[in-house]
Amino acid sequence: MTHTPGVDSPFRLHVRDLVRRPGTHREYSIDLTVPEALGTDVIAVPEGAPAALHVQCEVVTDGIWVNGNFTARAEGECSRCLDEVLMDLDVKVQGLFLYPDASYGEDDETDDVYEFDGESIDLTDIVRDAVVIVLPFTPLCDPDCPGLCDQCGARLVDEPGHSHEILDPRWSSLESVIDSLGLSEKEES
Numbered sequence: 001m002t003h004t005p006g007v008d009s010p011f012r013l014h015v016r017d018l019v020r021r022p023g024t025h026r027e028y029s030i031d032l033t034v035p036e037a038l039g040t041d042v043i044a045v046p047e048g049a050p051a052a053l054h055v056q057c058e059v060v061t062d063g064i065w066v067n068g069n070f071t072a073r074a075e076g077e078c079s080r081c082l083d084e085v086l087m088d089l090d091v092k093v094q095g096l097f098l099y100p101d102a103s104y105g106e107d108d109e110t111d112d113v114y115e116f117d118g119e120s121i122d123l124t125d126i127v128r129d130a131v132v133i134v135l136p137f138t139p140l141c142d143p144d145c146p147g148l149c150d151q152c153g154a155r156l157v158d159e160p161g162h163s164h165e166i167l168d169p170r171w172s173s174l175e176s177v178i179d180s181l182g183l184s185e186k187e188e189s
């Protein structure tokens with residue numbers, strides 16, 4: 001799945017007036033509406049959810065260093081009982097955005113380096129990656145969630161001690177043999 005952020009993406013910072021001014025700082029505090037779900041199939045910040053992006057841009061020699069955090073609420077489903085799971089996220093967002101002509105050392109391999117067009121910085125992918133990495137593969141409403149009864153689907157947390165009589169046919173036929181021989185405890189007592 002590819003994502004082509006629009007020019008109006010809320011994750012896009014317009015930085016043209018910062019470019020080539022080393023030492024300049026600017027903070028961005030953006031309250032936004034998430035334009036498309038951020039997360040996985042089992043838990044995600046849903047499209048349309050409110051979120052906030054707070055970042056500081058620092059102009060360095062070869063580009064702009066972006067550092068800050070993204071806060072939002074993820075919604076998912078407990079993998080045991082299917083109850084709703086809500087997770088408040090506060091994830092770190094950072095990256096070095098290089099000018100198109102920047103000569104960054106090829107030996108300096110790091111995941112946090114990106115290129116940008118000198119006009120604006122799009123943080124969509126950085127935010128998505130930061131969110132996905134903190135989301136659980138198997139969301140749970142509670143680490144001790146007992147899940148659902150595998151026979152009737154009852155939520156076990158609501159019904160402590162919930163159980164069913166064993167209906168194994170081998171036992172019921174044995175019981176009928178015991179009954180016919182007059183050996184059951186009930187008849188003895």
Ligand SMILES: [Zn+2]
Binds near residue numbers: 078080082147
């Ligand atoms: Zn649960």
Ligand SMILES: [Zn+2]
Binds near residue numbers: 149152153162164
């Ligand atoms: Zn049950």
